[in-house]
Amino acid sequence: MNQDLVFFTCVNILLGWSVYVVLLSGSLSFAQGAFMALGCYAAGLFTTKMGLPLIPALALAGLITAGIAAVLGFPALRVKGVYLILVTLGITICVRIALENLELLGGVGGFGGMAGANVYLALGIVAAVGVCLWFLSTSPLQLILDAVREDENVAAAVGINVTYIKVASFSAGALIAGIAGGLYGHYMNFVRPDSFDALISIYAVFFVILGGVNNFLGPVIGAIAMTVLPEYMRVLQEWRPTVFSALILAMLLFRPDGLLPLRLTTVK
Amino acid sequence: MGALLSAHGVTKSFGGIRALDGIDFALGEGEVLGIIGPNGAGKTALINTITGFYRADSGSIRLAGDEISGLPIHAISRRGIARTFQNIRIFKRLTVLENVLVAGKRAALNPIAALFRLRREKPALEAAANLLSAFGLEAKADWRAATLSYGEARRLEIARALYGGPQVLLLDEPAAGMNEAETERLVNDIRKARHRLRAVVLIEHDMSLIRALSTRLIAMDYGRKIAEGEPAAVLAHPQVQRAYLGEAA
Numbered sequence: 001m002n003q004d005l006v007f008f009t010c011v012n013i014l015l016g017w018s019v020y021v022v023l024l025s026g027s028l029s030f031a032q033g034a035f036m037a038l039g040c041y042a043a044g045l046f047t048t049k050m051g052l053p054l055i056p057a058l059a060l061a062g063l064i065t066a067g068i069a070a071v072l073g074f075p076a077l078r079v080k081g082v083y084l085i086l087v088t089l090g091i092t093i094c095v096r097i098a099l100e101n102l103e104l105l106g107g108v109g110g111f112g113g114m115a116g117a118n119v120y121l122a123l124g125i126v127a128a129v130g131v132c133l134w135f136l137s138t139s140p141l142q143l144i145l146d147a148v149r150e151d152e153n154v155a156a157a158v159g160i161n162v163t164y165i166k167v168a169s170f171s172a173g174a175l176i177a178g179i180a181g182g183l184y185g186h187y188m189n190f191v192r193p194d195s196f197d198a199l200i201s202i203y204a205v206f207f208v209i210l211g212g213v214n215n216f217l218g219p220v221i222g223a224i225a226m227t228v229l230p231e232y233m234r235v236l237q238e239w240r241p242t243v244f245s246a247l248i249l250a251m252l253l254f255r256p257d258g259l260l261p262l263r264l265t266t267v268k
Numbered sequence: 269m270g271a272l273l274s275a276h277g278v279t280k281s282f283g284g285i286r287a288l289d290g291i292d293f294a295l296g297e298g299e300v301l302g303i304i305g306p307n308g309a310g311k312t313a314l315i316n317t318i319t320g321f322y323r324a325d326s327g328s329i330r331l332a333g334d335e336i337s338g339l340p341i342h343a344i345s346r347r348g349i350a351r352t353f354q355n356i357r358i359f360k361r362l363t364v365l366e367n368v369l370v371a372g373k374r375a376a377l378n379p380i381a382a383l384f385r386l387r388r389e390k391p392a393l394e395a396a397a398n399l400l401s402a403f404g405l406e407a408k409a410d411w412r413a414a415t416l417s418y419g420e421a422r423r424l425e426i427a428r429a430l431y432g433g434p435q436v437l438l439l440d441e442p443a444a445g446m447n448e449a450e451t452e453r454l455v456n457d458i459r460k461a462r463h464r465l466r467a468v469v470l471i472e473h474d475m476s477l478i479r480a481l482s483t484r485l486i487a488m489d490y491g492r493k494i495a496e497g498e499p500a501a502v503l504a505h506p507q508v509q510r511a512y513l514g515e516a517a
Contacts, residue, residue, distance in 0.1 A: 143370045147359050154357045156341035157319060157350075158371035158428065 003119045007187055009227045010122035014180035015200070016207030016219030017129060022173035023213055024142075025166045026149035027077055030201040031069075031088035032177040034095035037196035039065045039178025040185035041105050044114045047186065054116040058125075058182040065178025066171040073170035077163070092201045099193040110192035117186035125183060129176060133216035145169065177204075199241075206248050211259055221259050270333055272297055272467050273318070273349070273436050278327030278337075280317050280491075287313035289491035290327070295436065300458075300468045302482030302499060304475075306511055310491040311471045312354055315438045318469075319351050320344040331436070348435035352425045352442060360414035364405055367413050367424055368396040371431040399427045402460055419450040426461055435466045443474040455480045475503065487511065 015032055022029040039061045046057035076087045100108045136142055147155040148165050156162045185191045207226055212218025230240055251259075271294035280288040287310045295301050303311050316322040318329055320341040329337040336344050359367050372392050400406045403423040408416065416424060422442060429437055439458065443451045451474060458481055462468055472478050478485065478499060485502040487495040489511040495502045502508055 140369070140372075143362065143366055146362055146366075147370045150359045150361055151357055153321065153341070154353070154359070155370075157321075157345055159342050159345040159432065160370075161340075161342045 005228065005231055007117075007119045007122050009224055010119070010126045011180050011184050011187075012203075012207060012223040012227045013126050013220050014129060014176055014183070015204040016211065016223040017133060017216065018173040018175075018177035018180065019204045019208045020173075020213065020216060020219045021133075021176060022170050023208060024145040024149060025169040026152065027080075027084060027166055027170060028205065029088045029170065029173060030085055030198070030205060031072075031076075031091040032173065032204045033196045033198060033200035034092040035065045035069060035174040035177035036181030036184065036200060037095055037099060037191075037193065038068060038174075039181030040114075040191055040196070041099065041111060041181075042178070043182030044111055044185050044191075045105075047116070048113040054121070054182075054186055058179050058186075061182045062175040062178040065181075066175035069174030070167055070171040073167040074163075077166045077170060089198055089201065092196075092198050096193045096196060099196075106192075108193065110190055110195075111185075112190035114186040114191075115189055117183050122183055122187075125179060129179075130216070130220075137216055203244075206244055209248055210251055212257055214257055218259065225259075271295055271330075272332060273469075274330050275314075275318070276328045276330075278314070278317060278329060279325045280313055280322055281325055286491045288317060288324070291488075291491070291493055293486055293493070293496070295467050295469060297466055298483075300462060300470055300481050300483045302478045302485040303469065303471045303488060304473070304478060304485065304502075304508070305488035305494075308490075309488040309511070311488055312440055313491070314488070315351060315440050315469070315471060318344075318438065319349060345434075348433075349438065350429035350432075350434035350436070351438040352422075352429055352440055354440045354444060356418070356421045356425055358413045358416075358421050358424050358428070360412070362413055363410050364400065364413055364416065364424055365393075365396055365409040368399055368428050368431045369393070371428045372396075396431060399431055403427045403457055418445060419453065422446070422450075422454065423457055426457060430461055430464050433464070436469065437461060437465050437467075438469045438471075440471050441473060442470070443472060443477050451477060479503075 015036065018032045018035065019029060042064050043057045043061035046052040046060055047054055052060070072091060076084070076091070079087055099105055105111050144160055144165060147158070148160060148162050152162050181196070203226065207222035208219045209222070210225060211220060211222025226244060273295040275291055275293050278288050278291045279286065291314060293301070303314065305311050313322065317324050320339055324337050327337065328335060331347050331349060334347070336347055359370065362370065369392060397406065397409065400409055403426065405420060405424060405427065408420065413421065413424060426442070442458070443454055446454060455477060458468070458470070470478070470481060482499045485497065485499040486493055487502050487505065487508040494507045494511060495505040
């Protein structure tokens with residue numbers, strides 16, 4: 001397997017996890033492309049304009065993205081279901097348009113000069129985020145998230161601050177997407193606002209639906225399948241959106257909990 | 269001494285329908301206050317308003333003297349008011365033990381601390397296990413809650429409500445859908461629960477349950493309180509009988 005493929009698989013795993021973390025509290029986000037873009041441009045500014053080393057730049061970019069997501073999340077997460085999907089897709093489109101109009105960031109012409117990311121850094125970040133998610137899945141916080149996801153009202157009735165939990169998980173998802181974006185930009189060296197279109201947000205959701213929403217390994221399976229298979233099956237390269245959409249429809253109909261449906265219990 | 273939980277002039281309307289029409293009540297220490305009334309009388313609306321699910325249009329609700337009307341649901345729960353639901357609402361994907369543990373106020377109060385806390389926190393686990401044992405669910409602690417029978421699910425809902433040490437428990441038609449044997453067991457379970465609480469509010473249509481448990485009774489109809497007092501006196505009240513049986517009664 002070539003290094004590019006491993007790298008993009010890592011970025012997609014991070015994107016899948018960024019959706020998964022939001023979904024833990026019962027919200028489906030199609031804004032991950034926007035957060036990836038924000039992370040990419042923020043990290044790029046830190047490394048190219050301020051001379052920060054890449055890893056601190058990625059961490060800072062992730063935190064800034066998480067902060068922006070928290071501000072957006074308070075009003076956005078008041079709506080549910082299809083309305084939340086529309087709002088989060090709207091965030092993706094708004095961020096893209098904003099980036100196209102910011103000359104400081106290169107506007108439609110794009111932003112370049114980023115460098116330093118490689119496959120080993122990507123694997124390291126995937127491993128670090130994976131360990132964090134495993135830790136989360138065995139902690140009492142997972143119970144709280146599961147309760148909020150299953151029944152917000154009952155969760156509130158047992159004392160859980162549902163708004164706080166939902167905004168925190170939206171922010172955490174943005175943090176992961178922001179880091180993935182920074183990583184992507186510093187591997188590609190050059191990005192444009194349309195590098196982060198709505199399709200990225202949609203694919204990120206597909207990774208989770210395909211792999212499974214009930215444990216953190218599900219999005220890994222989904223991201224690997226949807227990144228690696230097209231490289232080895234030419235028909236998938238040419239008909240990628242069609243085949244993936246059909247696959248997702250089939251999954252939703254016949255295996256709605258994904259390929260890896262089991263939930264890990266927090267108390268044994 | 270002031271009431272533990274009190275309501276004064278509480279109103280709540282949905283469009284043109286007045287679900288609560290100037291409700292007053294006071295719940296004292298150690299009481300089991302029964303609330304009866306025909307369907308649509310406003311009993312569940314009252315519980316929903318006390319627990320923050322509905323925001324009262326006017327009036328005041330106080331817990332131990334503090335105004336709680338207008339607070340969010342979780343804040344009211346943290347003040348010490350727990351509830352069950354007319355249609356049992358347990359977390360079906362969680363295990364029985366997890367259902368109880370999730371109601372631990374310490375974890376709910378600080379989610380970030382919950383992330384870093386060791387998962388096997390002995391006192392919390394012991395308290396949850398004791399509750400499950402008291403309600404006959406200890407053998408099913410590791411089962412998915414979705415696999416429980418109706419009666420077991422109701423017991424789990426009560427056990428979950430008791431975890432974290434609330435002051436007041438509001439039970440919304442706990443005997444709904446239960447057979448006679450299950451209702452008898454429920455009476456014992458609520459008696460057990462009562463010892464862990466300062467007071468109980470019990471909404472119920474099953475009069476055997478009301479007679480067995482209530483220390484005082486309120487009857488409602490069309491969002492208004494129509495009678496209040498000793499259970500036997502309220503049940504014999506002509507207006508209450510009319511509300512349940514119609515004008516011919």
